[in-house]
Amino acid sequence: MIQAFGLTSNSRKDFPPAVDDVSFEARSGRVTALLGATGAGKTTVLRLMLELQQGRGLTYFRGRPLRRIAHPSREVGVLMGEVPGHPARTVRGHLRMLCAAAGVPVRRADEVLEAVGLVSLRDERLGTLSRGMDRRLGLACVLLSDPHTLVLDDPADGLSPRESQWLHGMLRAHAQQGGTVLFTTSEPKEAARTADHVITLEQGIVVADQAATEFARTRLRPRVAVRTPHAVRLAALLAKEARTARRSVEVVREDGNRLSVYGSTCAEVGETAFRHGVLVHQLADEIGDMGPGAGPLPGDGADATQDARPAGMGKGSAGTAAQGGRAQDGLTSQSGSPTHDDGAMPDERGAHGDQAGHGSPGGRSGPTVGRDVTASSPVTVSRPPASLPPLPPPISVRSAPSPLRPLRYEFRRATGISTGFLTGAAVLVTSALTAVLLARVGHTPQARLLAAWPRELPLPPAALGAGLLGALAFGDEFRHPALAADRGTVPRRLGLLTAKLVVAAVTALGLAFLTVGCDAEVLYLVYGRELAEVPADWLSLSASWSGLVVGCAWAGVLAAGLFRSTTAGLAAVVAVPVLVVPVVHKALEGGSVRVAAGLPARLREVFLLQWPFGGERYLAGVVRVIAQPVGGALALSLTALLCAYLLTTLRSRVR
Template identity: 70%
Template sequence: MIQAFGLTSNPRKDLPPVVDDVSFDARAGHVTALLGAAGTGKTTVLRLMLELQQGRGLTHFRGRPLHRIAHPSREVGVLLGDVPGHPKRTVRGHLRMLCAAAGVPVRRADEVLEAVGLVSLRDERLGTLSRGMDRRLGLACALLADPHTLVLDDPAGGLTARENRWLHGMLRAHAVHGGTVLFTTADPKEAARFADRVVTLDAGRVVADQDVADFARTRLRPRVAVRTPHAARLAAALTKEARTGRCSVEVVREGGNRLFVYGSTCADVGDTAFRHGILVHQLADEVGDMGPGAVEPPLTPQPAPPVPALEPTPPVPASEPAPPTPASSPAAQEPLKHVPEPTVPEPETIPPDTVPSTPEAASGRLPAQTGPEDADKAAEADISGDRATAEPTPPNPAHHDSTTADTRTADTALQDSTPADTTPAEQPSAPADHTAETEPLTEYPAPSPLRPLRYELRRATGVGAGFLTGAAVLVVSAFTAVVAARVGHTPQARLLAAWPRELPLPPAALGAGLLGALAFGDEFRHPALAADRGTVPRRLGLLAAKLLVSAVTGLVLAVLTVGCDAEVLYLFYGREVARVPAEWLSLGVSWVGLVIGCAWAGVLAAGVFRSTSGGFAAVLAVPVVVVPAVEKVLAGPSVRSAAGFPLRLREVLLAQWPFGGERYLAGLARVIGQPVGSALALSLATLVCAYLLTTLRSRAR
């Protein structure tokens, strides 16, 4: 259950807030629609609920605010806009990466792909998906952690009628099994056809919170849709007869041969057309919107297969009462049409010949591979626009509750025990002076990913950018080494590293810095963890995983670069140019430290500045800005020399270093004592402090 109290966005300058004091409830086992035209604040309401935007108010998901939930993705499945992800990543690879972020088994990716009908497209790139397939993938991402609540922003936007039916069938199946569904829409007929309760927004305020029957009676009105090649004649005849009989009939022409007749019936319109000898191609009852901008209603939605749970549903003890079946909305029982009195019809009885003959059909579940084509076949039996009248399966909230026993709280149990079919009058409402209305929404870092190293490996290897960057580094490095050997004046150690004095950094260091910057910058452009919070979580576990992966990548790149340069120099100029220097150990440590340090600088800078370009610019700033400053400081007359450091260290410790350990310390001291090493160490220390400072600030707020 969702309870929103006093959601209010922060005003900008002298403009009023986009959302002002919005409060409503979305009950478990029901589908709730947040209705409003473009610009009324629907998306802002969702962002305030999910704590993605600063404002006032509070939202409880089964009794707890989002920042108090241990694993948000297991409680709330979110879809805001297009599916966030790298356009070159495959559908299956994207879901497998999110499995590591949400802490669920990797097989869950294949389960949701089968449930949403994307098995045949699992190897397609995200950038090549159509609008309908993108919506399917977005629903799969929202259902990945088997959440209890679904929050979707205009999920049917841009979809065809067939895809719209399939999508809302999936949402209905989720609600039937005890989940909570909240979606936004600008079409009142879509809200009346697919929702159980409609919350109407206007200018950022709630103007109506109604059951779908009351909404249909007050907002929608019946009409007769007519198609005839003699639309003008029929319109004139209907208007004349209505004037003669003093009836309130309104005839509206809508393009070419189409008419909408309000205040009449199909029989009366057909009789008029027959008396005047007018050919009619279509004559059907419809429901029209009383407001502007109405569009034709979609065809009948059919129930879609529910997504299998992460764990088998535990049996309900006999001592506990069974969860109540959500009350079917009147719109689900009969088509919206004009009735003399606003009565609630009785549920229709299913004919004997429609009783399902298979266990899957009897339980309300369709085959897992169900797509729009199957929904069309099911819709042929009732094309008039009625909703499915089959009695839904009793909900089982435990089916969607994947939280562990140690995270369950008493208030969650109270929310789970709330009857799903409680009438609006019985639901507790927030008082006008509720203290939560003035409590600011605070952005808290999400605890994801739950498996950071596995997530980082799948993120790094899921696209070809890293492999292409590494190949480009090897080619450029080999070419630079050949040209530098041809020109001369380059020491042997720098020649193997393809680092002439004219370049600020070698190609391998620049490539490692770029890969490190992509580790965070790419996520800020395509936030893979938007299913949790919409922003990349700034957690030390994730940072450690990124630093480890970037260090291994830098080490491999450094070794491959030196090896390729040596082979190319040997092929072009012989063994004399490609010989290994005598001090290869200290030089190798210095070389590996430089490449890994640049990679770490890129990771930390991209995490601080939240962009790939910012991270790469910080890597370039080390030799261009920091190194000259360090050289100037080291060249000062007041700087003391560190000569004799190993000898003095041995005297302090009063022990003999095994295996000549003082030589390694001396080499490390020489590496750090170089201008580039000192500048890189200083830059890394500064970036680490900046990253920790921004992380602590986000937690303190």
């Protein structure tokens, strides 16, 4: 059950807030639709509910706010916008990554793939999926953790009628098993057909909170859809007869040869067309739109039962809805009753759903809200057939919290696409070519030659590559709402940061030693053994080299996590030698009365420690690395970035 109280977005300068004091309930076992035109505030309401946007108000999911839920992804399944994932990632690889993020068994990926019908496409890339397959994958991501509540933002947008029917069937099946379903839509007829409860938003305010049957009766206006090659003539005849009989009939000319007749019935329109010999290709009594501004109503089949004779002679009617445009009138009054001048209530004209595949020449498979010209039943809202799509089996045993869960997620995130491997290959090639050119020019020390680090560049290629891989570490979480780092599948916690730092450090060390080995081998092949010799002080040089590449990788990770931008992460890496090193170097070279000469010896005297295996040498090497301007600047930058990251994390938790 979802309970939203007073959701209000922050004001926007001189404009009112996009959402103002929105309160509603979405009960378990029911499908609830949040209806509104484009710009009504539907997506903002969802973002406020999920704490993805700052504002006021409270939202409880089964009695608890989202911040009090230990594992939000196991309680709430969210689908907002496109499917969150890198276009080069495979369908199965993406789901396995999310399994690691949510802490569910990896076999769950295959279970949801089978449930949504994507088993044959499990090795396809996300960027190659069609719109319908993309929505199926999105639903698989939502169902992966077996959540109780589903929150979806316009899930059927751009889908065919058959795909829409399948999607809403899955939502209905989830609700029938006791779950809560809340989805947004801008189409009134879709809400009436597929939901149990409809909440209508207009300009960020709730204007109606009704059951679907009541919504269809009071807020959807019945009309007669007509398609004829003589639309202008028939419209004039209908208007003339209405004036003669002093009846309130409104005829709206749609695109092409279509008419929408309000305040009349199929029988009356058909008799008028028959008396005057007007050829009619379609005649259907249906539930129309919500009035001006509602826009065209999708899901209305353009085709109907065709006939080449005037209406009224046998086969002059059809059971599908016409494509309707915007009506001129029809909003309900404040009391909830439609404003029809003829005084007839909508349920006197009625409608019943046309079942999938019947009377639908265009291959239409979804249910329609409309009735045949011979029907006279009251307004009803059609429901999906009894045979609903199967859901994936429930997760009976959930894995206990493990410190390795963020590490598994980060490992699958990093290895699921080829970006890291291509970056490493580019670094190795660039470093080898640079080393060959430096050796040809000469006057380059052996240590810089093996690292391919000319004095003119602030950083060697390996350090820049490590910084780039670190900056890419937070890309997926910030580009896609379902992996939002504040309140999403992967929360912004220290466990995630630790996992990213560990993976970045291991990747940077591997890249550093591969670079040195590749440079040494290329130098040996081109110039001989002389330039490939290992320096005498290789131990301290290795410590300095490792500290440089790992520090650059960590700087990229922390900066990207702090500023939520890969570009900012890479800029922070380059800023260390360009901006911070000169400042540190100037501070160290400044005039001073005393210097810290003999500090290592005095430290050994104070601590009186005998390090095993000659560990004091490694400690002295680390101290020498940090004492250098580059090492000191890097350590200072990492400390500042880490403190800023922790500060923003604490602020997000307090909020």
